[in-house]
Amino acid sequence: MATPGESPSPPPRSRGRRALSITAQLLLGLGLGAALTEVAFSVRDGGAFPHVNFYVADPELGVRLEPGATMEFRLKPNPSTTIHVNSRGYRGDEWPAPGGDEVIVVGDSQVFGLGVDDDRTFAAQLAQLSGRPVVNGGVPTYGPQEYLAVARELLAERQAKTVVVVLNFVNDPFEIDRPNHERHAVWDGWAVRSETAPASVTQFPGRKWLFSKSHAFYTLRRWLHARGTVKIPEDSELGSPVDAGTPSEGGLDDLVLASRSARAAADAEHQTAVAALTSSRTRLDDLDKQLTDQRVTIDRKLAAASDDGKLGSFQLEVARGKPGDIVREDYGESSRSVQVTASLIRQAAKLRNDQLAAQLKKEEKAGKTELQDLIKAEAGLVAEQQRLRKQIAAGVKPPGRPPSRFHDYLQQFKAMCDEYGAELVVVALPIDVQVDPGEWAKYEVRDAPDMQDSLILLDDLVADATSLGLRALDVTAALRAAQPGAFLDHDIHMTAKGHAAFAVALADRLETALPVALEAPKDGLPPGRSFVPTAAEWPAAPEVKVSGSTALGCSTQIEREWLRVQCRRRAAGDRFGGVVVSEGATPATMAMRTLDGLSLVTPLTVGEPLTARFYWKKEVHDLQIRWPAGEDGKPRFAGEFVKAELTMPPADAAAEAAIAGLCACHQQTRKEQLCAQAGKLDNDYEDYAYDCKDVCSDLWGDPSLIAACTRAHPADKDCAARLACVQNDPLFAPACPEGQILAFASNTCRSPCDEAHPCQEGARCMPWHGGGVCL
DSSP states (O other): OOOTTOOOOOOHHHHHHHHHHHHHHHHHHHHHHHHHHHHHHHHHTTTEESSOOOEEEETTTEEEEOTTOEEEEOOTTSOOEEEEBOTTSSBSSOOOOSOSSOEEEEOSHHHHTTTSOGGGSHHHHHHHHHOSOEEEOOOTTOOHHHHHHHHHHHHHHHOOSEEEEEEETTTHHHHTTSOHHHHEEEETTEEEETTTSOSOOOOOTTHHHHHHTOHHHHHHHHHHHHHTOOOOOTTSTTSSOSOOOOTTSOOHHHHHHHHHHHHHHHHHHHHHHHHHHHHHHHHHHHHHHHHHHHHHHHHHHHHHHOSSSOSOHHHHHHHTTOOOSOOOGGGSOTTSOBOOOHHHHHHHHHHHHHHHHHHHHHHHHTTOOHHHHHHHHHHHHHHHHHHHHHHHHHOOOSSOOOOOTTHHHHHHHHHHHHHTTOEEEEEEEOOHHHHOGGGGGGGTOSSOOOOTTTHHHHHHHHHHHHHTTOEEEETHHHHHHTOSSSBOTTSSSBOHHHHHHHHHHHHHHHHSOOOOOOOOOOSSOOTTOOOOOOTTTGGGSOBOOEETTTTTTEEEEEETTEEEEEEEOSSTTOOEEEEEEEESOOTTOEEEEETTEEEEEEEOOTTOOEEEEEEESSOEEEEEEEOOBOTTSSBOOEEEEEEEOOOOOOOOHHHHHHHHHHHHHHHHHHOOEEEEEEEEOSSSSOOEEEEEEEOOTTOOOOGGGHHHHHHHSOTTTOHHHHHHHHTTOGGGOOOOOTTOEEOTTOOOEEOBOBTTBOOOTTOOEEEETTEEEEO
């Protein structure tokens, strides 16, 4: 019973109801507060998250997207966008039925289109531009291995005609060897780096919504994470990197260093080759001097051993093809101009060879080997000279392009697409700061590195893809043209404007012809073929018998597989029309007419006939080279000049002017003269005065090369090099434009070709040394 003044105690049931009420009010207040807090943060965020929050785990791909999911996405300070996922777990509307001219695009978040709406991704815009169905297979966090797996999965289902793989240089070069299931894990709908994922989580009702959909809870988690964030080292090359990265991935530092390392290695290899080439050229110059000294020594011994005095120094000079400016009358042919003709050279050569054979016999009987040793040494010098010339002729290519980081990967991807009959298209996607250095400002990066060198890696990728016969595209230029505004603020992803530029460039590339790998000819010459003998080699080359040549004032020589025919003036009034090869011509054949003579230099193939028409002013003769069988059944050389109907070849004023300029260069370098007697001198000796003029009777080469060789070796700087270039000396070949090569022991630049790369109209593709070139 209550004492006076005290309130009666509530009954126990009443106290329980009151406690329950208070608890309910507290819970209601907390719930209302939480709801108001959630609404406040949701309104603040515009209902959007800066990361995709509907991933589901996948044992092969690491993650997939939850089918049917949707969300608002926003990377501050950029506009909010809406993301829809179809029933297949990929972005956008439901896909049409398989079949038709479908395009599958695979890649990471750039292909997925983070930061733009579904219909503004480049995949969606490509469908509008091309009129083809386009499937967007891009998924954030995916890397090269996942692109391949997704393409294989979708091709098996949809039989698409084209697969476009977009290789993103932000991270794909570093993720190529590491699958996504090692790099990412799913944590309450988010994809997180494997290094930061929890080992286990405690499940409770509402956890999924709280951890993946609550804006308030997401803000709390970001605040807690920011408090524990590790500072970036100040000695990083980027100063304040865009993304610090983790051990599972590379970063921009790695990309810059990788490109510098690759280029440095290629440059070092190139410089080594250049040094070796320079050394070889120096050695070749030394050899030329040694050969000259060696031959002088041999000739002096032969002259000293001449019993009858017929073989003197003058005759030896003639035999070597170096007669000097004037030939004495007593060594000329009667009633002829005093000049060195083929007949005179033959006479001197015969005297020298007879004397050499006689002297060698004398040494052999005396048990001596001095002259024989000298001849062997000369042969050794000649062999080394030829070896060096071949080595130098191969030249030094520009710095080699190192294999792309994706070389093996592209081969694997192409093989998979080939299995399904689909075309693989490769796109190289640069980082925003590779496109425009001005993008560094949005990241507040100090002392930003020059990313120009890193673009080499994109070039390498496109070159690799093209070499495999793939359609390839570097979108750097397209995105650069779309600047400013091609990339999101404070982020690497493309804006709708960037996606539009990407789509246009890709649509254009898909409309261009599909490249096919071209098997270019190998460097150098095939076995059994040699470069044309030099001007210094021809004088000592043996003459071959060609009926009618002497009467026409022509000499015919063969050195290795090369034939040289030189027709000079027989009298002051001789005029020349030209040389035309009608049978047996090769791309290395050289025919030339000067005011002082005709020349033909061409490689011969045993068994293959040659017919060339030589035009004089009043007569025409056909040179016919045939290969009748000898007594041993093998073909043997047989040549003759046969008189033909008198006609004249068409005049070529431009060629005549070019040859005239070359003739001036020849006269300056070789100092060749034609000298006629101009009466006796007024003295007691039988000496004569001579009327001499510069001539070009010994000039030969390819007139079509004069323009290119003049550009490469201007006449006012190096006439000798210009002459050697026109005479197909590979040591003086002009540099070919990109896409052209040298072939056929010729200094003419030609385009490689094959069935897939035909020549332009009017040219034919001729097989050569493992490939083909246009003629």
